[in-house]
Amino acid sequence: MSYDLAVIGAGPAGLTAARVAAKRGLRVALLDAYATTGGQFLRGTAQPRLTGVDVLLGQRVWAVEKSAGAFLVHASTTVTAATLLVATGAHDRVIPFPGWDLPGVLTAGGAQALVKGERIRPGEEMVVAGTGPFLLPVAVTLLDAGVRVKEVLEANRPSPRMAAALARIPSKATEALGYARRLAEARVPYRTGHAVVAAHGEDSVEGVTVAKLTADWKPYAWRTVDCDTVAVGYGFTPQADLPLQLGCAFSGDHVVTDDRQRTSVEGVLAAGEVTGVAGAPSAVVEGALAVHALVGEPPPRLLAEKARLRRFARALELSYPVRDGWRDWLTPDTVVCRCEEVTLRAIDEARDLGAHDPRTLKLLARPGMGWCQGRMCGHAVARLTGHEPAPQKRPFAQPITLADLTLHDREDNA
Amino acid sequence: MVGAGIVGASCAYVLTRAGVRVTVVDRGGVASGTTGAGEGNILVSDKEPGPELELALRSNELWRELDEECGGFEWEPKGGLVVAETPEVLDALTAFADTQRRHTRPAGADPGRPENVPPASVQVAAVPVAAENLRGFEPHLADGLAGGVHYPQDAQVQPMLAAARLLKASGARLVRTAVERFLVSGDRVTGVRTGQGDLYADAVVNAAGTWAGSFPQAPLPIRPRKGFILVTQPFAVPPVRHKVYTAAYVTNVASDAEGLETSGVIESTRAGTVLIGASRQRVGYDTAIDYPVLAKLARQAIGLFPVLGDRQVMRAYAGLRPYSPDHLPVIGPDHRLGNLFHACGHEGAGIGLAPATAEMVAAQLTGRPPRVDPAPFAPGRFA
Numbered sequence: 001m002s003y004d005l006a007v008i009g010a011g012p013a014g015l016t017a018a019r020v021a022a023k024r025g026l027r028v029a030l031l032d033a034y035a036t037t038g039g040q041f042l043r044g045t046a047q048p049r050l051t052g053v054d055v056l057l058g059q060r061v062w063a064v065e066k067s068a069g070a071f072l073v074h075a076s077t078t079v080t081a082a083t084l085l086v087a088t089g090a091h092d093r094v095i096p097f098p099g100w101d102l103p104g105v106l107t108a109g110g111a112q113a114l115v116k117g118e119r120i121r122p123g124e125e126m127v128v129a130g131t132g133p134f135l136l137p138v139a140v141t142l143l144d145a146g147v148r149v150k151e152v153l154e155a156n157r158p159s160p161r162m163a164a165a166l167a168r169i170p171s172k173a174t175e176a177l178g179y180a181r182r183l184a185e186a187r188v189p190y191r192t193g194h195a196v197v198a199a200h201g202e203d204s205v206e207g208v209t210v211a212k213l214t215a216d217w218k219p220y221a222w223r224t225v226d227c228d229t230v231a232v233g234y235g236f237t238p239q240a241d242l243p244l245q246l247g248c249a250f251s252g253d254h255v256v257t258d259d260r261q262r263t264s265v266e267g268v269l270a271a272g273e274v275t276g277v278a279g280a281p282s283a284v285v286e287g288a289l290a291v292h293a294l295v296g297e298p299p300p301r302l303l304a305e306k307a308r309l310r311r312f313a314r315a316l317e318l319s320y321p322v323r324d325g326w327r328d329w330l331t332p333d334t335v336v337c338r339c340e341e342v343t344l345r346a347i348d349e350a351r352d353l354g355a356h357d358p359r360t361l362k363l364l365a366r367p368g369m370g371w372c373q374g375r376m377c378g379h380a381v382a383r384l385t386g387h388e389p390a391p392q393k394r395p396f397a398q399p400i401t402l403a404d405l406t407l408h409d410r411e412d413n414a
Numbered sequence: 415m416v417g418a419g420i421v422g423a424s425c426a427y428v429l430t431r432a433g434v435r436v437t438v439v440d441r442g443g444v445a446s447g448t449t450g451a452g453e454g455n456i457l458v459s460d461k462e463p464g465p466e467l468e469l470a471l472r473s474n475e476l477w478r479e480l481d482e483e484c485g486g487f488e489w490e491p492k493g494g495l496v497v498a499e500t501p502e503v504l505d506a507l508t509a510f511a512d513t514q515r516r517h518t519r520p521a522g523a524d525p526g527r528p529e530n531v532p533p534a535s536v537q538v539a540a541v542p543v544a545a546e547n548l549r550g551f552e553p554h555l556a557d558g559l560a561g562g563v564h565y566p567q568d569a570q571v572q573p574m575l576a577a578a579r580l581l582k583a584s585g586a587r588l589v590r591t592a593v594e595r596f597l598v599s600g601d602r603v604t605g606v607r608t609g610q611g612d613l614y615a616d617a618v619v620n621a622a623g624t625w626a627g628s629f630p631q632a633p634l635p636i637r638p639r640k641g642f643i644l645v646t647q648p649f650a651v652p653p654v655r656h657k658v659y660t661a662a663y664v665t666n667v668a669s670d671a672e673g674l675e676t677s678g679v680i681e682s683t684r685a686g687t688v689l690i691g692a693s694r695q696r697v698g699y700d701t702a703i704d705y706p707v708l709a710k711l712a713r714q715a716i717g718l719f720p721v722l723g724d725r726q727v728m729r730a731y732a733g734l735r736p737y738s739p740d741h742l743p744v745i746g747p748d749h750r751l752g753n754l755f756h757a758c759g760h761e762g763a764g765i766g767l768a769p770a771t772a773e774m775v776a777a778q779l780t781g782r783p784p785r786v787d788p789a790p791f792a793p794g795r796f797a
Binding site for chain 1: 418443444445446450574575578579581582588590644646647648685687690703705706708709710712713715716722723724725726727728729730731
């Protein structure tokens with residue numbers, strides 16, 4: 001079966017696009033790695049029925065190929081489509097600190113997914129730390145699940161720019177106020193200019209070291225907080241393996257699109273966080289706009305809304321950067337790459353051997369060579385060599401068994 | 415020294431020890447080209463009797479010495495096991511091994527050896543393995559193989575670490591910039607023009623790998639031959655002990671075919687992963703991923719080691735092997751310009767052949783007698 005449109009990712013952007021495209025009479029397949037639609041944002045909420053859409057769940061897309069004018073989307077099954085919409089979202093960005101490899105250290109997104117998707121309480125007493133407004137809904141989700149949230153630590157300090165941006169979007173301001181009220185009711189302190197700079201424990205987390213941070217995140221004034229779990233999130237990295245495989249143009253860590261979500265590669269559209277982290281409302285607008293790349297003209301209202309939300313996202317990005325002072329949190333024994341257990345000492349040795357860039361560092365010391373293929377440590381490894389984090393090409397967006405790979409031998413390439 | 419791959423690093427190491435002051439120039443830094451895309455093979459098993467086998471045998475000795483002198487690059491004298499699927503292939507393989515075993519380096523080719531130093535081993539060790547004994551070498555090999563040959567001299571290093579360690583130990587200065595062209599005065603090279611200005615030298619060594627043929631003042635017929643490697647998940651105990659490959663690999667290595675060729679080449683690394691090769695394609699400088707080729711490699715790997723079937727593959731990468739028309743490396747003084755030496759065109763054998771290449775270049779550059787006859791590798795042979 002060949003589709004007009006294959007949508008990869010059933011979060012806010014993908015769901016919207018699939019629904020609108022089906023309404024317009026297109027043959028649509030919607031694929032997602034999880035067992036339910038909704039993605040990270042809508043996980044655990046009631047999902048709408050999608051009429052006229054082939055919803056293919058549990059499909060971990062590991063590669064996309066262009067062959068004979070169509071796209072082959074490889075997951076457990078292979079879907080053929082004339083046009084592709086990549087709406088694969090983003091994953092948590094983390095930075096290393098001593099003890100972050102202990103059980104009990106979770107990403108903020110991972111902690112939220114446990115509650116929303118699995119109805120699991122990640123811990124009893126937790127600290128939430130990192131940067132960005134996402135820490136607030138995570139803390140509230142944890143509170144609602146019955147977790148005792150001891151502190152929420154924002155490494156940056158609120159800027160006038162952020163306040164101004166918030167004031168221009170009343171819905172966002174109301175949302176933020178709601179979170180703040182909920183934290184205040186539960187007497188959870190929200191501290192800016194603070195971070196978890198170390199986690200301690202024998203076999204799992206028993207406590208964390210919290211430090212005040214200078215403007216560039218150098219720590220001072222340390223204290224200890226007892227807790228059994230810590231959730232850390234330093235923003236998000238777009239999950240852009242598939243557009244990278246296809247050769248789409250990038251700007252920094254995200255895919256470049258025009259106002260109708262068209263990438264630089266003919267027939268490949270992208271919407272939502274993969275085009276730059278901007279949140280669910282923006283993803284919904286972009287999902288709808290993407291369909292207009294195929295049928296009709298984009299309504300000016302949608303274009304204006306997108307521009308407004310993107311400006312807000314830009315203000316967020318500038319207000320919650322990751323500052324380089326985190327390097328001072330590390331000791332030589334701190335593990336930087338958890339998959340391959342590469343310590344800062346090993347990284348420094350490789351740099352001494354001539355690894356001046358992330359790729360050479362990977363070849364000499366193995367950070368990013370393991371299971372997660374650098375998704376966790378990529379940002380830190382790039383910054384440790386003084387480079388801007390850049391998207392890494394991954395021929396396999398997901399691991400695949402060798403037996404499954406053999407199914408993709410085609411005689412036309414022999 | 416143009417190029418900071420394994421050949422450039424080895425040359426820098428040997429030359430600095432001979433008292434030469436060396437500056438290495440590479441646009442990508444250490445091991446950024448073909449060296450960073452290989453398995454680190456140090457093989458005698460796939461070399462037919464002749465000059466390349468002599469270079470490989472000498473290199474094999476030198477790698478052992480380098481591991482003792484320098485080390486830190488995961489030297490694994492694991493040995494190779496070549497297997498044959500059918501009795502006919504086994505006959506051909508054992509006959510091939512026989513010719514290898516009979517090949518000894520002529521005594522006259524070792525004039526640099528002082529009288530009191532005994533001659534090193536210059537013979538290939540190749541031991542036929544009957545079908546029923548294959549599992550003694552590799553417990554997880556598939557059923558139904560006809561037999562094989564064990565090559566105890568075959569070894570492996572982590573090639574990127576090897577280049578980095580040798581370069582570091584050499585003390586040579588590394589300049590990370592592109593070499594645009596050679597500086598020429600009359601019929602002699604006087605240095606190189608780089609992205610960071612001109613560098614003058616008494617001699618220039620071209621170890622630019624896949625790009626070594628493209629300097630306009632001294633072109634060489636060196637072109638890329640693309641190859642893929644698949645990398646599996648890490649194993650606590652990897653199921654492959656030796657470098658294991660099918661006899662078809664030897665014919666592919668020496669083949670002149672334009673199209674795609676694949677043959678199963680399987681080995682584990684110290685990190686616990688299993689590396690799966692080998693494909694050969696002439697598609698220019700294109701390193702794009704080609705899933706049907708990867709699928710063929712996966713099929714051949716499972717054919718040899720069924721236990722790999724349910725294991726995950728995590729990544730794949732492509733590299734470019736620099737090859738010459740006669741598949742021999744290009745080593746020695748340029749036939750057009752004085753003070754220019756080439757050390758390139760090693761195809762897929764650059765890691766293995768690097769130390770003997772460096773020894774040869776250093777001997778020629780410093781006017782000492784070479785250990786291996788350099789004539790078959792002379793750059794002028796294509797003129």
